[in-house]
Amino acid sequence: MRTLVAYTMSLALGLGVWAVSVPVAQAGPGDIVFEREKAVGVDPAVFPHWIHRIRYTCSVCHPALFQMKRGEDPVTMKSIAAGEHCGKCHNGRVAFPISLTTCVRCHYIPAD
Amino acid sequence: MKLILARTRRVLGAWRLTRLRSGSLRLVALASALLFVACESRTRYLVLSRLVDGMPSYEEWLESSPPKPLRRYAPRKTREALAPAPVMPTPEPARNEIEQAKAKDEAFAMLPKDDSGAVDWVAALREGVISPRTAIEGGGEPLEQMPIDVEIGAEDPATSAIFPHPAHTQIILCDSCHPEPFQMAAGSTEMSMDAMYEGRLCGQCHGTVAFGLESCGRCHPNMR
Numbered sequence: 299m300r301t302l303v304a305y306t307m308s309l310a311l312g313l314g315v316w317a318v319s320v321p322v323a324q325a326g327p328g329d330i331v332f333e334r335e336k337a338v339g340v341d342p343a344v345f346p347h348w349i350h351r352i353r354y355t356c357s358v359c360h361p362a363l364f365q366m367k368r369g370e371d372p373v374t375m376k377s378i379a380a381g382e383h384c385g386k387c388h389n390g391r392v393a394f395p396i397s398l399t400t401c402v403r404c405h406y407i408p409a410d
Numbered sequence: 411m412k413l414i415l416a417r418t419r420r421v422l423g424a425w426r427l428t429r430l431r432s433g434s435l436r437l438v439a440l441a442s443a444l445l446f447v448a449c450e451s452r453t454r455y456l457v458l459s460r461l462v463d464g465m466p467s468y469e470e471w472l473e474s475s476p477p478k479p480l481r482r483y484a485p486r487k488t489r490e491a492l493a494p495a496p497v498m499p500t501p502e503p504a505r506n507e508i509e510q511a512k513a514k515d516e517a518f519a520m521l522p523k524d525d526s527g528a529v530d531w532v533a534a535l536r537e538g539v540i541s542p543r544t545a546i547e548g549g550g551e552p553l554e555q556m557p558i559d560v561e562i563g564a565e566d567p568a569t570s571a572i573f574p575h576p577a578h579t580q581i582i583l584c585d586s587c588h589p590e591p592f593q594m595a596a597g598s599t600e601m602s603m604d605a606m607y608e609g610r611l612c613g614q615c616h617g618t619v620a621f622g623l624e625s626c627g628r629c630h631p632n633m634r
Contacts, residue, residue, distance in 0.1 A: 328619030338463045355430035355542045356582040
């Protein structure tokens with residue numbers, strides 16, 4: 299009986315871990331996975347280039363908002379909340395805002 | 411005077427009655443106090459700053475999301491108000507079918523491909539599969555195209571390449587490529603395929619966000 303309970307619990311735990319770590323989107327050409335300065339418990343942010351270039355020309359973001367070379371712009375949640383970088387559009391008016399219900403739309407582990 | 415005293419006594423008596431004598435009442439009071447504390451903005455900030463990295467300071471955060479004033483009476487909730495708010499705002503109508511695609515595979519199935527199987531974004535634009543906006547809001551005006559094709563000569567003419575300015579300038583501005591990594595005068599930047607494989611020059615975009623170096627014929631017309 300005790301082992302049965304233990305098995306069920308570990309299965310539930312495993313399923314739970316799998317559910318939160320399962321990638322929600324596939325990787326595309328030119329995707330950028332943001333590297334962090336320090337490790338935190340949230341998945342890294344992924345910028346899917348393709349979904350943006352379907353809707354906008356390069357010139358909308360480059361080089362005014364983002365320099366061409368990756369890693370040159372210090373993108374932080376603070377800067378986004380202040381309406382810079384991604385926050386220029388991701389403010390709830392042009393595109394989805396940053397909020398506790400939209401975290402996983404950017405923070406996920408892309409599938410290969 | 412007597413009247414005032416009597417009234418004060420009555421009020422005090424009522425106050426005494428509400429004192430939290432029984433255990434269940436105390437529990438309810440504790441729960442409501444906890445709920446009140448959890449809704450308090452500083453507590454919310456503490457929890458949020460644990461979950462989200464790079465939160466602004468408390469004062470800045472408070473300014474950007476001012477606490478809602480307490481309402482004495484909750485407004486009547488209509489069916490519309492109870493429906494979940496749409497996450498994706500649609501300030502502008504979709505311009506193409508592809509903008510309504512729900513998944514990456516669905517979108518990529520609509521995009522034209524070149525001989526190597528890479529997405530041909532230039533063809534997508536030409537065929538009207540995509541009609542990208544040139545401004546964050548309002549759609550923007552089409553970009554002014556630079557008409558000159560630049561021939562990048564090689565010792566062996568079979569390997570010379572063509573750089574088409576028009577295909578690039580319809581989506582990207584001059585200052586993204588000039589003067590870094592390409593100097594303005596033709597021939598002044600030394601080009602090599604090695605540099606591109608290292609992710610420099612054309613390789614900064616081609617191989618990442620644009621078609622890769624395996625699509626030879628798209629730059630080297632004699633290698634088609």
